Amino acid sequence: MLGYLCAPTGAHELPGIVLVHDAFGLNDDTIQTAERYAALGFAVFAADVWGDRTTATAESQIGPLIGGMVSDHARWMGRIEAAHLTLAAQPEVDAEAIITAGYCFGASSALEYLRTGGNTRGVVSIHAGLDLLRPNWAAATTPARVLVCTGADDPMATAQMRSELQVALSGAAIDWELNLYSDTKHAYTNPKSAFSPMPDVVAYNPQSAARSWESTKRFLGELFPDARPAA
Incomplete structure (x- = not known):
């Protein structure tokens, strides 16, 4: 697994973010996202969950990649844990101040890691x-906070799924926030989604993308008020 670390110049013991990629793997898009987070004043480690910097170049490759992790849950969570341990060992980061962030499959991974x-x-x-999440949140003992940004028309995050997640988070005494965007499907932050062969499932929505980024910045600011954008 060949992750990617980025942080502001001269960084030392900054709050950290483990960033988990979407179904396409640790590609240039994810690296750009990692650097965007780092510019806010964080040490960021982009995980390589598929391993060997494997990236999907066709929709047909996505199912086997995701299925390979979901069917071997211990391996899936082990790789997320490995990314956390790797980031925590770096001098750029405060090992006691690390969160998990992700998009699509990466967001599912982040929630499962907490669960x-x-x-x-x-x-x-x-x-x-x-739809990738399992139901039992009894192990989620960390006093973490959760921000969920999702589309109202995402078939992979239906109203029933959202309701079940809310009940589970509340039952685990986790402070959560759900931002729900109208006329928004899956993978709405990725401009390449505009060219998806499945427009009824996946579609780019620049307004929702901008709103979720603003919510993310506010959420991070609440968690880590001392974080400062890079000069």
């Missing part, structure tokens, strides 16, 4: 596939 007792201060979940 299974992962050591994280919070989760930023952007258009997660809630």
